Amino acid sequence: xxxxxxxxxxxxxxxxxxxxxxxxxxxxxxxxxxxxxxxxxxxxxxxxxxxxxxxxxxxxxxxxxxxxxxxxxxxxxxxxxxxxxxxxxxxxxxxxxxxxxxxxxxxxxxxxxxxxxxxxxxxxxxxxxxxxxxxxxxxxxxxxxxxxxxxxxxxxxxxxxxxxxxxxxxxxxxxxxxxxxxxxxxxxxxxxxxxxxxxxxxxxxxxxxxxxxxxxxxxxxxxxxxxxxxxxxxxxxxxxxxxxxxxxxxxxxxxxxxxxxxxxxxxxxxxxxxxxxxxxxxxxxxxxxxxxxxxxxxxxxxxxxxxxxxxxxxxxxxxxxxxxxxxxxxxxxxxxxxxxxxxxxxxxxxxxxxxxxxxxxxxxxxxxxxxxxxxxxxxxxxxxxxxxxxxxxxxxxxxxxxxxxxxxxxxxxxxxxxxxxxxxxxxxxxxxxxxxxxxxxxxxxxxxxxxxxxxxxxxxxxxxxxxxxxxxxxxxxxxxxxxxxxxxxxxxxxxxxxxxxxxxxxxxxxxxxxxxxxxxxxxxxxxxxxxxxxxxxxxxxxxxxxxxxxxxxxxxxxxxxxxxxxxxx
Amino acid sequence: xxxxxxxxxxxxxxxxxxxxxxxxxxxxxxxxxxxxxxxxxxxxxxxxxxxxxxxxxxxxxxxxxxxxxxxxxxxxxxxxxxxxxxxxxxxxxxxxxxxxxxxxxxxxxxxxxxxxxxxxxxxxxxxxxxxxxxxxxxxxxxxxxxxxxxxxxxxxxxxxxxxxxxxxxxxxxxxxxxxxxxxxxxxxxxxxxxxxxxxxxxxxxxxxxxxxxxxxxxxxxxxxxxxxxxxxxxxxxxxxxxxxxxxxxxxxxxxxxxxxxxxxxxxxxxxxxxxxxxxxxxxxxxxxxxxxxxxxxxxxxxxxxxxxxxxxxxxxxxxxxx
Numbered sequence: 001x002x003x004x005x006x007x008x009x010x011x012x013x014x015x016x017x018x019x020x021x022x023x024x025x026x027x028x029x030x031x032x033x034x035x036x037x038x039x040x041x042x043x044x045x046x047x048x049x050x051x052x053x054x055x056x057x058x059x060x061x062x063x064x065x066x067x068x069x070x071x072x073x074x075x076x077x078x079x080x081x082x083x084x085x086x087x088x089x090x091x092x093x094x095x096x097x098x099x100x101x102x103x104x105x106x107x108x109x110x111x112x113x114x115x116x117x118x119x120x121x122x123x124x125x126x127x128x129x130x131x132x133x134x135x136x137x138x139x140x141x142x143x144x145x146x147x148x149x150x151x152x153x154x155x156x157x158x159x160x161x162x163x164x165x166x167x168x169x170x171x172x173x174x175x176x177x178x179x180x181x182x183x184x185x186x187x188x189x190x191x192x193x194x195x196x197x198x199x200x201x202x203x204x205x206x207x208x209x210x211x212x213x214x215x216x217x218x219x220x221x222x223x224x225x226x227x228x229x230x231x232x233x234x235x236x237x238x239x240x241x242x243x244x245x246x247x248x249x250x251x252x253x254x255x256x257x258x259x260x261x262x263x264x265x266x267x268x269x270x271x272x273x274x275x276x277x278x279x280x281x282x283x284x285x286x287x288x289x290x291x292x293x294x295x296x297x298x299x300x301x302x303x304x305x306x307x308x309x310x311x312x313x314x315x316x317x318x319x320x321x322x323x324x325x326x327x328x329x330x331x332x333x334x335x336x337x338x339x340x341x342x343x344x345x346x347x348x349x350x351x352x353x354x355x356x357x358x359x360x361x362x363x364x365x366x367x368x369x370x371x372x373x374x375x376x377x378x379x380x381x382x383x384x385x386x387x388x389x390x391x392x393x394x395x396x397x398x399x400x401x402x403x404x405x406x407x408x409x410x411x412x413x414x415x416x417x418x419x420x421x422x423x424x425x426x427x428x429x430x431x432x433x434x435x436x437x438x439x440x441x442x443x444x445x446x447x448x449x450x451x452x453x454x455x456x457x458x459x460x461x462x463x464x465x466x467x468x469x470x471x472x473x474x475x476x477x478x479x480x481x482x483x484x485x486x487x488x489x490x491x492x493x494x495x496x497x498x499x500x501x502x503x504x505x506x507x508x509x510x511x512x513x514x515x516x517x518x519x520x521x522x523x524x525x526x527x528x529x530x531x532x533x534x535x536x537x538x539x540x541x542x543x544x545x546x547x548x549x550x551x552x553x554x555x556x557x558x559x560x561x562x563x564x565x566x567x568x569x
Numbered sequence: 570x571x572x573x574x575x576x577x578x579x580x581x582x583x584x585x586x587x588x589x590x591x592x593x594x595x596x597x598x599x600x601x602x603x604x605x606x607x608x609x610x611x612x613x614x615x616x617x618x619x620x621x622x623x624x625x626x627x628x629x630x631x632x633x634x635x636x637x638x639x640x641x642x643x644x645x646x647x648x649x650x651x652x653x654x655x656x657x658x659x660x661x662x663x664x665x666x667x668x669x670x671x672x673x674x675x676x677x678x679x680x681x682x683x684x685x686x687x688x689x690x691x692x693x694x695x696x697x698x699x700x701x702x703x704x705x706x707x708x709x710x711x712x713x714x715x716x717x718x719x720x721x722x723x724x725x726x727x728x729x730x731x732x733x734x735x736x737x738x739x740x741x742x743x744x745x746x747x748x749x750x751x752x753x754x755x756x757x758x759x760x761x762x763x764x765x766x767x768x769x770x771x772x773x774x775x776x777x778x779x780x781x782x783x784x785x786x787x788x789x790x791x792x793x794x795x796x797x798x799x800x801x802x803x804x805x806x807x808x809x810x811x812x813x814x815x816x817x818x819x820x821x822x823x824x825x826x827x828x829x830x831x832x833x834x835x836x837x838x839x840x841x842x843x844x845x846x847x848x849x850x851x852x853x854x855x856x857x858x859x860x861x862x863x864x865x866x867x868x869x870x871x872x873x874x875x876x877x878x879x880x881x882x883x884x885x886x887x888x889x890x891x
Contacts, residue, residue, distance in 0.1 A: 131847050135840050142836040149826045149873075188824045278846075292822070352698045374698040375817045386819040488819040498821060502808045509804045513797055536797065539790035 128206035137200045144196065148187030151179060160185060201289050208282045219275045224265040225520040225531070234520065234531030236542050242555045243528040245521055251551045252519060255544075264523035271514040274536065280508030287501035295494030297322030307393035307484040308340045311360075314383060317489055328491070330381030333367070334360040340390065340485040342445055350444060353387050355485040382491050389486025392421040392442055395463075398477040399425065406482075409442070418443060427453060427474050438471050445481045517541060528552075572631035576624060583620035586613050587676040614672060618652040621679075625649060634696050637709040640874055644682035646710065650717030651675040654795070671721060704813035711806030712831070716870055718799030719838060719862060725792035726859035729785055733853060789852045792859060793845055800838050807831050830869035837862045 127133065152159065160176040169175045183190030225231050240248070245266050249259045257268040302317035315331035338356040345351050352373050359368040359380055370378045378385040391411060396404045407423040426437040438458070439451040450458045450469060458471045463481045470476075515536035522529050530549060534541040593610040624645060628636035636642040655671035810828070815821040822828065837858060844855040 131843060135843060138836050138840050138843075142833045142840075145829050145833050145836075148824070149829050153824075350698065351696075352701060375702040375813075377816060377819075384819070386817075388819065490819055492820075495815065495821065499812070502811065506805050506808055509801050513801055537794060539787065539794055 125206045125210055128203045129210040131207070134200070134203040134207060137196060137203060141193070141196050141200065144187060144193050147184065148193075151184050151187065153188075154186060157185075197289065201286060204282045204286055208279055212279045212282065216275050216279065219269075219272060219516065222260045222267050224260075224262055224267050225522065226265060228522055228524050228529045231520050231522055231529050231531035235533040235538070236545055237529070237531040238545070238549055239524075240528040240530060240549060240552060242526050243552050244555060245523040245528050247552050248521055248528055248530065248549075251548055254551075255548055257517075257519065266519075266521040268519040268521075269517065271516045273511050274514035274516045277508045277511035277514070280504060281512060284501045284504035284508055287504060288498055291494040291497030291499075291501055293494070294324075294497055295492050298324040298326075298493045300325050300327070300489075300491045302489040303388075303486070304489070305389065305391060305484050305486045306335075306337045308337055308482050311336045314489060318383075318491070328382060330383050332362055333380070333383075334364075335385070335487075336360060337485055338369075340483040342390070342483075344444075344446060348446070353390055353485075355387055355487065357385065382493075384490055384492075386488040386490075387485065388488045391419070391484050391486065392445065392481055393484040394482045395423055395440060395442075395448065396479040396482065397425060398468075398475075398479055400475050401477075404479045407440070412441075425476065427472065438474065438476060440478075442481060445483050448478055448481065450476070515541070519545075526555075572627050575627050576631070579620050579624040579627065583617050583624065584676075584679050586617045586620065587672070587679055590614055590617065590672055591676050610672075614652060614655050614675075617675065618649070618656055621645065621649040621652060632696075634701075635706045635710075637705060637713070638696055638700050641682055643709065643713050644678050646713045647717055648675045648678040648682065650714050651678065651721070654717060654721055674717075674720060674724070699817050702813060702817065704809060704816070708806060708810045708813055711802050711809060715799045715802030715806050716866055718795050718802060719834070719866055722792045722794075722796035722799055723859040723863035723866070725788050725795065726856040727863060729788040729792065729852070729856045730860060732781065732785060732788070733856075785852070789856070792856070796838060796841060796859060796862075800835075800842065803831070803835055803838065807835060827869065827873045830865070830873055834862065834865050834869050837865055 152163070157176075157180060160179045164170060164174060164176040164179055166175045166177070179185055182192060187193055231237055245261070245264065249261055249266055249268070252266075252268045253259050255270075257270045258272075259266065259268045299321040300318040301321055302314075302319060304312055304317045306312055311334050313332065313334050315327060318327070318331065320327075336358040338358055340353075340355045342353050343351045354371050354373045356371045357369065357378060358366050359378075361367050368378070368380050372378045372385060372387050374387050377387070392409045394409055395407045397407055398404050405425075407425060409421045409423045412420045412422045420441060420443055422439060422441045424437050424439055426435045428436065436453040438453070439455070441449045441451070445463070447460050447462050449460050450471060452458045452471045459469050461467060461469055461478050463478050466477060466479070468475050468477045513536070515534045517532060517534040517537075519530065519532035521531070530545070532541070532545055590610045590613040593613070625636055628642065628645075637646055651671045651674045655675065807828075810831075811821040814823060814828075841855050841858045841862060844850045844858060
């Protein structure tokens with residue numbers, strides 16, 4: 001029989017591999033043929049597995065089942081959308097959460113205490129992994145977050161009394177009582193929001209455990225479909241007259257499929273990673289949640305405004321955020337601001353802020369020196385120092401060549417966001433009740449505007465120019481403008497965890513885009529019946545299949561009869 | 570000076586070409602589809618693509634940083650993304666319904682960007698301290714790409730909804746251009762009319778339902794595919810933004826309004842993807858979620874910037890808010 005098939009006139013394209021394939025149903029040999037063009041292998045399924053092991057999985061997707069479920073799904077979907085439409089999305093949600101606890105309780109009362117203990121975890125799992133619940137949680141979280149951006153956060157209670165008065169409630173019901181009792185004035189740390197996040201985390205875990213992992217186990221099995229009806233029921237099906245299933249196998253391998261052959265039936269799949277990845281997405285989300293919790297409970301934060309040339313000790317500035325916050329050795333480090341300066345564009349706008357920092361240990365020895373700027377923080381011993389703000393602390397002024405005097409500068413409140421600083425140089429008798437003098441205003445460290453005793457504009461001087469200006473007989477030289485640097489300090493033990501979660505999330509989301517495609521085929525006499533389905537790229541799949549099936553060579557008559565013989569025999 | 574002139578020329582060329590392309594689209598809708606015209610509209614989109622690319626490159630060279638620092642530039646980038654999404658199927662020889670969505674979207678963003686509304690912002694030449702980072706390119710380009718992809722996907726879903734809910738459709742007669750100026754579902758309407766036209770030409774009335782079903786399925790699949798792509802971009806964009814925030818603002822998550830809305834967008838499209846995975850939900854439900862997503866993207870993209878709140882208000886940027 002092999003000699004027959006080796007005849008080159010019968011199967012001109014791939015005669016050699018074919019002979020090996022045909023051996024498969026006859027001799028259970030473990031010999032795997034290697035194909036040089038693709039260097040991939042055909043796997044043979046062991047005979048131990050029952051052939052119908054997975055027909056149930058395929059049956060799930062039949063149209064009859066869909067119809068049955070339609071009425072139910074309609075209701076669920078409507079509920080969810082309705083709940084989103086109502087102003088306080090919490091009400092139903094807390095109800096839903098309560099329901100999840102009630103359900104197992106009811107069941108327990110029926111079947112005794114032991115039954116309750118045994119069934120409770122499973123019951124909770126199944127409730128948590130119920131997809132509509134998870135979707136409801138996500139909607140509720142999204143709704144709360146949206147609400148959190150509309151309600152001003154972190155104001156004093158008086159603010160909410162004014163903004164949401166009981167006499168004139170927003171949407172008829174929404175007053176400050178809602179805001180304050182539900183904690184919407186600090187939405188993103190409010191118990192309701194955090195509880196919802198925790199519930200979502202629980203749902204994530206439950207779903208991964210009860211739904212995703214079994215799905216992957218199913219997908220990993222090679223299941224052959226034995227009847228052409230089963231294959232025709234697939235989302236894509238096609239019948240190839242005068243073809244051989246081995247040729248199809250080779251073509252599919254060329255397209256990157258893993259191909260398994262058993263007798264007259266073929267199973268091939270591609271993109272299994274696309275099935276695994278959603279698990280990874282869920283785990284990455286959990287990792288981020290864990291990291292976030294760690295950040296919220298174990299951080300230190302501090303803000304300080306230090307004039308150029310002064311010092312501060314890190315531990316004095318930092319305050320703990322959560323109950324897990326533990327100070328470290330590095331908190332004893334002293335920080336010295338060597339210099340604070342800005343660089344400017346030609347148009348006069350600030351281009352960057354720089355602070356030259358020295359870190360000194362307990363003995364006063366410099367351990368680190370770095371110039372930080374926005375986007376370029378300093379990291380030392382788990383502490384990060386950010387450049388976040390600035391102000392002007394003093395002006396150094398020569399008055400009639402005396403001095404230099406340091407004039408303290410005060411921030412002035414004006415309309416708009418731009419900063420403005422001012423100071424005052426008294427002229428004449430300082431002790432008189434109506435002392436007059438020269439006013440100086442500055443928007444940045446670059447130029448100072450001077451006004452005379454009557455408040456009239458006198459001139460502009462740059463600290464760098466050392467150019468004197470004479471106002472009402474007083475000669476003033478502005479020697480320097482001393483800035484102070486606004487620094488944010490923090491330690492955050494959650495960052496490595498969160499970053500790991502970020503990396504995993506990016507990777508797994510990308511992999512999730514891969515489509516898990518499965519193809520079944522069966523040799524039915526001279527024809528090959530091919531069916532397939534895919535879980536994501538449903539639009540492209542038929543096109544791709546048609547392209548692949550076009551490549552399957554059509555057999556001439558003489559070889560066909562022999563082939564079908566050989567398969568039967 | 571030469572740069573600004575070049576920029577001006579390119580802006581106007583791209584805008585006028587997109588308008589011509591739209592006109593051609595309308596003509597092919599109203600009159601019989603002329604193959605030559607369809608071809609030229611495709612070529613027009615390619616020319617537009619190169620014009621907008623040129624525009625972005627000139628701005629890049631001229632300013633010395635990636636042109637993504639304010640609303641105007643991000644709008645230009647958005648229309649560039651639309652034209653890229655338009656081009657990909659063209660090169661892969663897929664004939665699909667995306668073009669009916671992407672071309673009008675491109676003209677709207679381009680038109681809005683060049684219109685008088687934002688003229689004062691064209692001249693923004695400086696990069697504020699907080700934006701001087703390599704993350705700018707990664708974060709903003711990913712975000713805008715994801716907006717473009719998600720907008721396309723949710724518009725396809727909107728079209729699906731329009732088609733599904735129009736049980737009693739008025740009979741489309743050639744020359745009845747009233748249909749086209751239907752305000753609310755403009756894109757969906759174009760899509761719908763386009764397809765109706767094809768259906769009318771290709772088939773008899775009896776098989777209409779079959780074609781309608783097929784069209785709905787195709788819209789569904791394409792919107793799913795493009796939304797998943799946009800979702801990837803959105804994920805990468807948000808996460809790179811978080812990493813950047815940890816470098817610049819001292820925390821990877823600040824609950825800043827823009828961040829929050831990006832997260833809301835992410836959540837809504839995550840819901841969409843989950844609804845899709847489950848067979849018990851119909852495609853209508855996912856389409857409704859996707860159309861909600863459409864609104865939310867606009868709030869995220871424009872609403873927050875127009876209000877000028879939070880740390881992301883670079884459109885009206887001032888020193889103190891860095």
